[in-house]
Amino acid sequence: MGPMSGTSPASPALPYDALLLYSFGGPNEPADVVPFLRNVTAGKGIPDSRLEEVGEHYYGFGGKSPINEQNLALKAALEAELARRGIDLPVVWGNRNWAPYTADAIAELEALGAQRAVALVTSAYSSYSGCRQYREDLAVVLDGMGKLDRSGAGASTTVQFDKIRSYFNHPGFVQANTDAVLEGFEALAAKGGDPTKARLVFVTHSIPDTMEAASRVAQATYSAQHLDVGALIAERVGAALGHDVEWELAYCSRSGPPSQPWLEPDVNDLLTERAGEGLRDVVMSPIGFVSDHMEVAYDLDTEAMATATELGMTAVRAGTVGTREPFVRGLVDLMLERAAMARGEDVDQETVGTLPPFRSVCAPGCCLRRDGEPSGVPALCGADVSA
Numbered sequence: 001m002g003p004m005s006g007t008s009p010a011s012p013a014l015p016y017d018a019l020l021l022y023s024f025g026g027p028n029e030p031a032d033v034v035p036f037l038r039n040v041t042a043g044k045g046i047p048d049s050r051l052e053e054v055g056e057h058y059y060g061f062g063g064k065s066p067i068n069e070q071n072l073a074l075k076a077a078l079e080a081e082l083a084r085r086g087i088d089l090p091v092v093w094g095n096r097n098w099a100p101y102t103a104d105a106i107a108e109l110e111a112l113g114a115q116r117a118v119a120l121v122t123s124a125y126s127s128y129s130g131c132r133q134y135r136e137d138l139a140v141v142l143d144g145m146g147k148l149d150r151s152g153a154g155a156s157t158t159v160q161f162d163k164i165r166s167y168f169n170h171p172g173f174v175q176a177n178t179d180a181v182l183e184g185f186e187a188l189a190a191k192g193g194d195p196t197k198a199r200l201v202f203v204t205h206s207i208p209d210t211m212e213a214a215s216r217v218a219q220a221t222y223s224a225q226h227l228d229v230g231a232l233i234a235e236r237v238g239a240a241l242g243h244d245v246e247w248e249l250a251y252c253s254r255s256g257p258p259s260q261p262w263l264e265p266d267v268n269d270l271l272t273e274r275a276g277e278g279l280r281d282v283v284m285s286p287i288g289f290v291s292d293h294m295e296v297a298y299d300l301d302t303e304a305m306a307t308a309t310e311l312g313m314t315a316v317r318a319g320t321v322g323t324r325e326p327f328v329r330g331l332v333d334l335m336l337e338r339a340a341m342a343r344g345e346d347v348d349q350e351t352v353g354t355l356p357p358f359r360s361v362c363a364p365g366c367c368l369r370r371d372g373e374p375s376g377v378p379a380l381c382g383a384d385v386s387a
């Protein structure tokens with residue numbers, strides 16, 4: 001059913017005239033690695049020894065992170081899904097830590113004549129790292145361009161930005177992960193493992209305990225968000241396979257000094273402990289990551305796989321949501337939901353699991369780096385825009 005000739009139906013994306021695909025960024029070649037790591041760790045006091053260690057992970061992959069190509073693939077998939085639905089909305093890509101930078105994306109939005117953009121962050125969960133840090137980056141970069149009004153509401157004086165809510169509990173994200181885990185169980189059987197005895201281990205990025213505590217302002221903590229979708233995916237996988245699936249949540253990629261507590265167990269420690277108890281078969285599902293970027297390629301496919309092999313386990317790593325159709329369709333649904341909210345309409349915010357839809361406009365003090373420590377940094381897309 002196409003539009004009637006002679007009419008120009010209002011875009012369902014209004015008031016938005018652009019979509020910002022907002023990501024982390026990563027190096028494209030060896031010479032990028034150190035400057036990239038300095039961007040990531042600016043002002044965080046991460047010692048050079050740790051930078052060199054992380055740099056090794058990148059050099060081992062030719063100095064190139066897969067993340068940029070994966071974001072380009074997601075951008076193309078979003079454009080195709082928008083075109084399929086007849087929605088005319090340009091997609092602009094920007095990153096916090098590598099080119100195209102946030103400032104490049106803002107300039108591109110301005111060149112397009114965009115007035116109000118909706119940001120889609122490539123992180124499904126709420127915490128400082130997955131939410132507020134992006135909101136702060138937008139504000140700080142605008143400020144650096146002389147385009148943040150810090151006298152009043154702390155608003156942008158150029159393109160206005162809204163943000164799509166955290167989507168870990170959106171049906172599209174959960175379905176795409178469920179499909180990927182089912183494929184993982186098939187791959188385990190093909191590898192000679194026993195799917196009826198396999199443990200499903202969900203994996204996400206560890207964060208400091210202090211960041212976990214501060215994330216509760218977002219309606220449920222970072223770990224609680226993962227546990228809620230983990231339970232749901234395991235239940236759906238069990239229903240599809242016709243037997244109960246035991247599951248647990250593990251963490252990867254911790255950094256920081258050993259004296260600072262981060263979320264545990266580490267995936268390697270968990271595998272070691274479970275192997276000692278007799279567990280032989282494992283499906284690892286990286287629900288904390290939206291694509292197979294460096295954390296997945298190194299921390300899971302390289303490190304955790306080596307641990308499992310050493311322990312004599314049969315292990316497979318399930319896919320990430322990447323450009324899977326239910327995920328991409330869900331992201332466009334979320335964009336349309338956000339647009340309807342911005343138009344002041346009553347919206348049915350779809351969720352699965354036991355948690356509510358997370359806020360589209362973050363609460364004051366939401367997802368700070370640490371409790372009780374206002375960052376003093378302005379952040380867009382929240383009720384505390386002036387910080």
Ligand SMILES: CC1=C(CCC(=O)O)c2cc3nc(cc4[nH]c(cc5[nH]c(cc1n2)c(C)c5CCC(=O)O)c(CCC(=O)O)c4C)C(CCC(=O)O)=C3C
Nearest residue numbers: 024026040054065066067123129130205207255293294295
């Ligand atoms: C929760 C979370 C996500 C998941 C959400 C999401 O997907 O966004 C994520 C994603 C990513 N993290 C990435 C890379 C890095 N993260 C670092 C450091 C840190 N991450 C943290 C948290 C997270 N990070 C934290 C609490 C730190 C400590 C320093 C700090 O408090 O900020 C460091 C510094 C060195 C180190 O300390 O390891 C690097 C190089 C890449 C790019 C990968 C690629 O290149 O393919 C991606 C997608």
Ligand SMILES: [Fe+2]
Nearest residue numbers: 129205253295
């Ligand atoms: Fe990280």
